Amino acid sequence: MPAQAPISRDVARQAAHWLVLMHEQPLSAAQQQACARWRATNPEHERAWQRVQHVQHQLGSLPSAMAMGTLNRERRQALKTLLVLAAMAPAGYFSYRFGAGQGWMADYRTGVGDRQQLTLTDGSVVDLNTDSAVDVRFDAGQRLIRLVRGELLISTGIDPAGRPLRVASEQGIMEPLGTRFSVRQFSGITQLAVLQGRVRATPAQAAPKVVEAGEQVQFSREAFGPLRPASELSTRWTQGQLVAENMRLSDFLQELSRYRPGRLHGDESVSDVRISGGFQLDNSDAILAALPMTLPVKVEYRTRYWVTVSKA
Amino acid sequence: MSDDPLGLLYSEHNRWLTGWLYRRLGCNSQAADLAQDTFLRILTSQRKTGERLTLDRPRAYLATVGQRLVCDHFRRQSLERAYLDMLATVPEAFALSAQEQCQMRETLFQLDALLDRLKPIVRTVFLLAQLDGLTYVQIARQLGIGERTVKRHMASAFEACILSDVAL
Numbered sequence: 001m002p003a004q005a006p007i008s009r010d011v012a013r014q015a016a017h018w019l020v021l022m023h024e025q026p027l028s029a030a031q032q033q034a035c036a037r038w039r040a041t042n043p044e045h046e047r048a049w050q051r052v053q054h055v056q057h058q059l060g061s062l063p064s065a066m067a068m069g070t071l072n073r074e075r076r077q078a079l080k081t082l083l084v085l086a087a088m089a090p091a092g093y094f095s096y097r098f099g100a101g102q103g104w105m106a107d108y109r110t111g112v113g114d115r116q117q118l119t120l121t122d123g124s125v126v127d128l129n130t131d132s133a134v135d136v137r138f139d140a141g142q143r144l145i146r147l148v149r150g151e152l153l154i155s156t157g158i159d160p161a162g163r164p165l166r167v168a169s170e171q172g173i174m175e176p177l178g179t180r181f182s183v184r185q186f187s188g189i190t191q192l193a194v195l196q197g198r199v200r201a202t203p204a205q206a207a208p209k210v211v212e213a214g215e216q217v218q219f220s221r222e223a224f225g226p227l228r229p230a231s232e233l234s235t236r237w238t239q240g241q242l243v244a245e246n247m248r249l250s251d252f253l254q255e256l257s258r259y260r261p262g263r264l265h266g267d268e269s270v271s272d273v274r275i276s277g278g279f280q281l282d283n284s285d286a287i288l289a290a291l292p293m294t295l296p297v298k299v300e301y302r303t304r305y306w307v308t309v310s311k312a
Numbered sequence: 313m314s315d316d317p318l319g320l321l322y323s324e325h326n327r328w329l330t331g332w333l334y335r336r337l338g339c340n341s342q343a344a345d346l347a348q349d350t351f352l353r354i355l356t357s358q359r360k361t362g363e364r365l366t367l368d369r370p371r372a373y374l375a376t377v378g379q380r381l382v383c384d385h386f387r388r389q390s391l392e393r394a395y396l397d398m399l400a401t402v403p404e405a406f407a408l409s410a411q412e413q414c415q416m417r418e419t420l421f422q423l424d425a426l427l428d429r430l431k432p433i434v435r436t437v438f439l440l441a442q443l444d445g446l447t448y449v450q451i452a453r454q455l456g457i458g459e460r461t462v463k464r465h466m467a468s469a470f471e472a473c474i475l476s477d478v479a480l
Contacts, residue, residue: 007474020463023441030464048474055426055473055480056417056442068400070391071427072439123358174332187415263445304405307446 002029007048014038015048023303037218044234052109053261055240056129057112061265067289075140110150111285115260120145121261124165125240130281151184153235171221179213184233191218193230205238235251242279249273249295253309260284262305269311270297318358322351323371329374336382346385350378384425389440425478430469435460438469 018035021027028037037163039046059067101210110116110128118126120136122143128134132150137143143165145154156165156176167174169190174183179197183190192201193216202208204221211217216230233243242259244252250266257264259281265272273295280289288299288307298312323341334343354377367373370472374394395417428436438445440467452459 009471009475012471012474013467015474016467019470020467023466024463051480052470053476055423058423059442062416062419062423062443066395066398067420067423068439070394072436073390073394073422100425188411219478235412263443279348302445303441303447306441 004046007051009045009188011042011044011048015045015052018049019052022303054131060257060261060305064263107135112261113281115237117238120157122159122165124191125155125157127153127235129153129237135302138163144168145225147183147185147190149185151182151237153182153238155180171219172201175200175202186218186220189218189220192216193234195230195232195235204223236278237281240281242281244275244277244279246274246276249275249280249297249309256281256287257282262307264288264307264309266297266309270309273297273311317367318351318355319352321354321374322368324373325370328371329378330373342385346378349381350374353366353377368433386404387424388421391421395420410424416417422478422480426473426476426480429473429476433457434465434469434472437465441466451459 012021018038020248022035030282036212039049081227107248108116108128108248110132111129112131114130114276115118115127118136119126120126120143121138123141126134129151133148134151134152135146135148137146141163143159143163145152145166151166152166156179158178159165164175167176170183171185171188171190174181179194179195179199181192181197181199183192183196192199192211194211195215196213198213199211200208201211201219201224202216203219203223206222206224209217209224210253211227214230216225216228216234218225231243236243242255244255249253249270253264253266256279275295277294281287288309291297291299291309292312298311300308300310302308330343330406333342333346338348345435354374378421399413427438430438433455436453440451440454441448446454448459448462452462455462
């Protein structure tokens with residue numbers, strides 16, 4: 001896979017222009033169109049855009065007081081001196097770069113709120129959920145799909161060469177026996193849900209286990225959690241839907257926050273509120289706007305990227 | 313000539329690099345660790361670019377890479393301290409599992425590396441907007457600067473996020 005070219009200064013400046021505008025106030029319809037056009041003009045534009053979305057997503061995932069207290073700390077004088085020394089080194093030596101980021105250089109990526117369906121050369125169909133990344137490596141010995149982050153649903157194709165298909169997560173390897181299943185990468189945990197057929201899951205440091213259709217399991221590098229029933233409902237994201245059945249509102253908001261940049265959370269006053277229904281993920285703002293109509297809650301927008309849900 | 317320039321670099325200069333790092337860190341085992349990391353970084357970056365190592369001044373090169381790792385090391389240390397201080401005062405952090413805390417710390421380290429290149433005022437403006445959700449007017453008032461300046465700082469923070477080579 002070719003490494004992606006660095007983003008040019010000009011593109012970064014244009015992206016920043018849109019982002020600054022957008023944070024100032026909601027864009028007008030005409031501005032929204034112009035911004036969407038700009039993003040679509042060139043893949044480099046979209047990459048610049050997604051990079052900021054990713055940073056915002058990361059920032060939004062942290063408790064704000066914690067993030068402010070640590071990231072905005074006074075950086076020590078000693079550190080500054082060191083940085084000055086580093087800056088005095090011959091400029092050419094700085095072409096040295098850090099390793100690939102999680103997913104940033106992956107073969108296929110989706111941004112926050114996006115979905116993508118891939119058809120691989122063996123006919124396997126892979127759906128990628130929001131903020132996800134996979135590497136695909138087919139060689140003489142195997143068909144390997146590495147889930148770098150996020151979530152995928154795969155319906156496996158039949159390989160004429162008979163090579164085994166394997167899906168690797170951070171915690172282990174899953175090998176289907178002709179099947180349809182989904183894999184979601186949590187931090188430190190992989191969740192496997194088998195919808196058809198069977199899958200053999202092998203954690204990095206534990207014995208394999210065969211998971212049957214209708215079963216779902218989480219595993220770490222060392223061990224499996226308990227088997228739970230897997231539901232087709234959990235794959236509705238492939239159709240852009242989030243289905244909740246008597247779900248805690250805070251869990252619901254956490255799920256929803258995967259699909260939009262920035263910070264979305266319910267405060268403690270709504271911890272006992274529950275929600276049911278099917279929701280269209282493509283417009284998470286509309287979902288939020290509809291919440292107060294059916295639940296005793298209010299939704300406060302401090303900015304487009306900062307949303308709090310609390311008891312009405 | 314050896315056809316493994318990195319191996320040659322290692323055997324000729326590892327001891328020197330470890331000593332050089334020791335003078336900055338004041339700890340033998342840390343110096344040895346960072347020396348290994350330095351060679352590892354060079355190896356990975358070479359693999360990625362596919363370039364062969366040709367150096368006129370190998371020690372200057374090693375020192376540059378090593379210096380960057382020393383900075384990372386100190387920055388991580390100072391972040392770690394701030395993190396532990398915050399953990400003691402932020403009640404919502406206690407509700408997190410050990411795993412979530414670990415994830416949170418990793419995210420903090422990455423963001424910290426990203427924000428480290430920003431001027432302090434730019435960083436403050438950016439974080440007030442992103443974390444506290446303040447408007448430009450509110451930020452301007454809080455920091456006693458003009459609204460146009462706030463926007464300029466926001467723009468340069470966004471640009472830096474896009475252009476940074478920090479892995480996210």
